[in-house]
């Protein structure tokens with residue numbers, strides 16, 4: 001059932017355009033209104049929310065980190081993101097106007113389930129973003145958005161993650177529609193971009209040869225760093241996690257702005273550093289990351305740069321340039337994550353590891 005692929009993981013990476021299309025299916029009317037039919041929460045309830053807390057573990061947590069940027073920007077509702085097992089064991093400020101969003105591919109992660117119960121006990125509304133129909137977390141939640149990615153068999157989450165991102169964007173845009181914090185044409189523009197995303201992502205997959213080759217070159221590297229800012233920061237964390245869990249290589253993701261506060265001391269001759277560069281826009285984000293690349297190159301880093309395909313500033317700064325199609329900054333994680341998934345999958349394959357069943361890991365962690 002691997003459809004000719006060597007691993008379920010690789011198959012699931014290549015399924016992402018379709019999976020994202022399925023997450024989007026039926027959510028957007030031809031009359032320009034977003035609909036989340038299965039949500040089970042009324043518009044009145046959604047208008048009352050004054051704080052959002054996203055709880056999740058692992059890769060799903062990184063989806064939550066991305067979601068925070070989008071939700072706060074589009075809805076102006078304060079949004080926190082917390083590891084479910086941390087949220088569970090402190091004394092969070094939660095009340096009936098708090099929306100707790102639990103992101104879980106399996107819907108069975110014990111830490112995330114305990115966080116859901118903890119939130120519900122305190123009167124919060126709980127919304128699950130989940131891939132597994134009828135699993136425990138959506139059953140115990142007030143509301144649900146299913147990602148419809150199809151079964152994810154590889155232990156490392158791939159299409160689970162990118163469809164979680166899309167579901168989070170849908171939630172953010174829906175809240176913006178209900179609360180009137182974005183103009184209809186702005187929602188329409190973003191929805192059009194999302195609806196293009198399966199095709200855009202297909203292009204990233206079709207042009208993935210350089211990243212596969214890179215995995216061959218890096219098989220002996222003891223350590224790899226990942227840098228990003230804004231929504232590129234969680235992408236960096238996810239790239240590092242994939243490498244750890246599949247290739248058993250030490251990898252760390254940092255917020256690029258944090259470099260000079262410590263991590264830059266790690267940068268030495270030949271250290272591979274992946275950098276996620278935001279699209280060139282009206283803000284300073286892009287230029288800040290570009291100057292971070294110059295800083296690490298000056299210290300000998302080998303730079304693998306994920307940046308827009310027509311960005312004139314990248315060529316002199318990149319040992320390897322992974323070209324990404326042009327999209328809005330907030331949506332870029334969907335594209336930027338995929339080459340990092342492929343890189344980890346390929347590197348682990350070349351090292352002879354079992355990509356679908358990495359050592360010490362289980363697909364769903366049903367114990368605390």
Ligand code: F6R
Pocket residue numbers: 057058059060061103104105106107108109112155156157158241245363364365
């Ligand atoms: C990493 C990975 C894990 C899961 C985490 C949460 O590739 O798969 O970090 O993301 O265990 O799992 P779910 O989403 O099923 O709650």
